[in-house]
Amino acid sequence: MxxxxxxxxxxxxxxxxxxxxxxxxxxxxxxxxxxxxxxxxxxxxxxxxxGLTQDWPVVIVGIGNLGAALANYGGFASRGFRVAALIDADPAMAGKPVAGMPVQHTDELEKIISDNGVSIGVIATPAGAAQQVCDRLVAAGVTSILNFAPTVLTVPDGVDVRKVDLSIELQILAFHEQRKAGEESSADSADDAEGTAPPAAAKPHRKGPDGDVPAVMPA
Amino acid sequence: MxxxxxxxxxxxxxxxxxxxxxxxxxxxxxxxxxxxxxxxxxxxxxxxxxGLTQDWPVVIVGIGNLGAALANYGGFASRGFRVAALIDADPAMAGKPVAGMPVQHTDELEKIISDNGVSIGVIATPAGAAQQVCDRLVAAGVTSILNFAPTVLTVPDGVDVRKVDLSIELQILAFHEQRKAGEESSADSADDAEGTAPPAAAKPHRKGPDGDVPAVMPA
DNA sequence: CCATCTTTGTGCACGCGTTCACAAAGACAT
DNA sequence: ATGTCTTTGTGAACGCGTGCACAAAGATGG
Structure with a gap:
């Protein structure tokens, strides 16, 4: 053994x-x-x-670049997820195959969810459409939502939402990068050190140290 | 004011x-x-x-579905990031426009990085190519890497790596979903409750409670 | 069957981040 | 000018997660 x-x-x-x-x-x-x-x-x-031994049917709404990338992503199947349907609002997309699966129109959303017993939805639409799509998913019975759109979604109690913002990770890297670069020249007149001028009316009385280490960024 | x-x-x-x-x-x-x-x-x-007031040139390596999605992602420009180049190993991709920018071949990688002063690289290649690409990025002077490939990258000290695994977020949702569903039928014979049979040789002496709440999953 | 050795499971203490609560600071009215 | 009122900035307490250290459990060998 x-x-x-x-x-x-x-x-x-x-x-x-x-x-x-x-x-x-x-x-x-x-x-x-x-x-x-x-x-x-x-x-x-x-x-x-x-929950890896279970089979989780998911729907992906919004088949743009990101939606297509997710549909093709191999990591899902091996983790117990099965893409039950790809849904897009554009009638021109309907029927077109993406990742070996025909895209279906938003009109079918409710039927697809109920027929497949889907409880997890992925939103990869533009920001403007996200809340509306979210509402329809929830109304149709979805209780967990993975949101790639840059919007904060409002959902009723009992529904889980996780938001993935691709640019946040880049920001964290840039933050550390900035710190690396600024290490040699600390304790300078920190305000206009970065090229961009501060707002005119700003800087009322500025007292604190500027070169200290904020403790608010993930390592 | x-x-x-x-x-x-x-x-x-x-x-x-x-x-x-x-x-x-x-x-x-x-x-x-x-x-x-x-x-x-x-x-x-x-x-x-x-670091939002600075301009951060980034390169995206691996222009598949995901790479193209990232190249098109509007959130970068507004956060101070500028896509300096799209790089792919496939010669057939070279010159093809993605997000209004011609894809360049991997051979140009070192030159692109040095010419543009790039310090942040995004890896969206298949898992197999990721480490090799990573090594070349680092050798060329990149000190921060955002990795979308499902591999753990090895880098020298002083280089930051952040890994984004699209399926982890889904797993977290599925975990909570499972917990929601299993709430009514707790304290059962928990082992084969999920359909899949446990390994034959397993279950040596199993004593602990099975329906308790693990504290290891993000909320 | 007993002794020894390995590795688990966990009580306890330490350290860090969050929250409370309040003194100090400044605006604004009189 | 002086008093009142609002809101900041921060010292101190609390709570939680992590790591240490050890007793209990079981395997293994004599």
Missing amino acids: PTVSSEELAAAAGVNSAKLRKDFSYLGSYGTRGVGYDVEYLVYQISREL | PTVSSEELAAAAGVNSAKLRKDFSYLGSYGTRGVGYDVEYLVYQISREL
């Missing part, structure tokens, strides 16, 4: 072994003292707890 | 007002007691601190 110790697993994942053991204990996954965890059993338990 | 109080801002953002004030104080953004924060000045300060 192939096994792994929490120590090996922790080293491979770059985390603390005690934390890993504690997390496993929350999941109810018991190992064997003196031996470790049965690999096969552990994989099965984690997969099941995470 | 239009102003906002920390209370208003906190309510709009759904966070605690004290935290918001403390964060602002780290940034050195001083408000006026009894009045609040000067909106225009605050926006300028935050933009500058976040």
